[in-house]
Amino acid sequence: MHTAVVGGGLSGRAIQHALTRRGGTAELFSRSTGFDVLRDDAARRLGHAEVIVEATGRFIIGRRSAMDFFTRSTRAIATAARASGARHILLSIVNCDLPEVQGYGYFAAKAAQERVARQESENLTVVRSTQWFEFAGQNVDRMRFGPFAFVPTMTIKPVALDAVADVIAECATRDRSGATQEVAGPEVTTLWELTKQLPDKRVTPVPLSIPTRYGRAFRSGVLIPADQVEMVGPAYSAWLPTLG
Numbered sequence: 001m002h003t004a005v006v007g008g009g010l011s012g013r014a015i016q017h018a019l020t021r022r023g024g025t026a027e028l029f030s031r032s033t034g035f036d037v038l039r040d041d042a043a044r045r046l047g048h049a050e051v052i053v054e055a056t057g058r059f060i061i062g063r064r065s066a067m068d069f070f071t072r073s074t075r076a077i078a079t080a081a082r083a084s085g086a087r088h089i090l091l092s093i094v095n096c097d098l099p100e101v102q103g104y105g106y107f108a109a110k111a112a113q114e115r116v117a118r119q120e121s122e123n124l125t126v127v128r129s130t131q132w133f134e135f136a137g138q139n140v141d142r143m144r145f146g147p148f149a150f151v152p153t154m155t156i157k158p159v160a161l162d163a164v165a166d167v168i169a170e171c172a173t174r175d176r177s178g179a180t181q182e183v184a185g186p187e188v189t190t191l192w193e194l195t196k197q198l199p200d201k202r203v204t205p206v207p208l209s210i211p212t213r214y215g216r217a218f219r220s221g222v223l224i225p226a227d228q229v230e231m232v233g234p235a236y237s238a239w240l241p242t243l244g
């Protein structure tokens with residue numbers, strides 16, 4: 001089975017590995033491989049794939065730019081999938097559609113992306129995960145100012161990205177079925193706790209209490225999934241040594 005993985009970032013590579021471990025082939029498509037989902041002919045470039053995994057991302061907080069990016073990405077992929085008959089798997093975030101977090105442009109855009117995908121894709125699976133363990137490092141890179149990095153105070157139930165990639169691969173190979181899959185890691189913690197334990201001590205983390213409705217919601221646990229959401233992957237303490 002051949003899969004096109006659009007978005008060759010952290011998740012794109014993990015998904016590619018999970019698919020190839022199962023004997024499939026997976027090709028990464030992003031601007032660095034010569035494919036811009038907002039400009040190029042997705043139907044022509046992705047038309048040979050049986051499954052298209054949409055794992056594009058851009059760290060944009062501004063509502064309008066985030067909406068523009070995520071909804072246009074999904075429209076292009078839905079159109080390509082309809083044209084070729086491919087299945088469309090969209091990577092999204094648990095609870096991104098809750099009213100309390102719609103003030104955060106990135107989450108409002110992910111919720112809009114899910115709506116557009118459901119309207120426009122004929123054969124769609126939405127895989128929603130909680131924040132990845134890797135998000136602690138991503139946040140440090142994105143929120144770094146000189147020797148400091150701001151860490152938004154949020155209570156989360158994070159998960160290992162490889163475990164999420166396995167779930168996506170199982171959807172691709174039809175070992176899982178269902179229009180929506182939601183997964184989380186085994187423990188409730190905070191982004192601060194994850195960040196403090198990162199082995200790279202070159203940056204000093206500084207807690208950031210976001211003074212908005214969504215900031216308060218992050219702190220009080222709005223991102224923690226419902227009890228019935230499936231738990232996958234190891235605990236953070238078991239995963240950390242794999243960072244090397």
Ligand SMILES: NC(=O)c1ccc[n+]([C@@H]2O[C@H](COP(=O)([O-])OP(=O)(O)OC[C@H]3O[C@@H](n4cnc5c(N)ncnc54)[C@H](OP(=O)(O)O)[C@@H]3O)[C@@H](O)[C@H]2O)c1
Binds near residue numbers: 007009036055091094
């Ligand atoms: N981080 C988390 O904890 C988490 C949890 C759940 C879900 N998610 C979701 O997972 C998705 C992927 O996140 P990620 O952290 O893997 O993102 P990432 O590391 O930032 O990678 C996203 C990739 O998208 C590609 N991209 C950006 N603009 C593009 C364009 N116009 N055309 C084609 N490719 C483009 C980029 O590659 P190029 O620069 O080469 O184009 C980039 O490598 C996001 O939608 C995110 O919301 C993240």
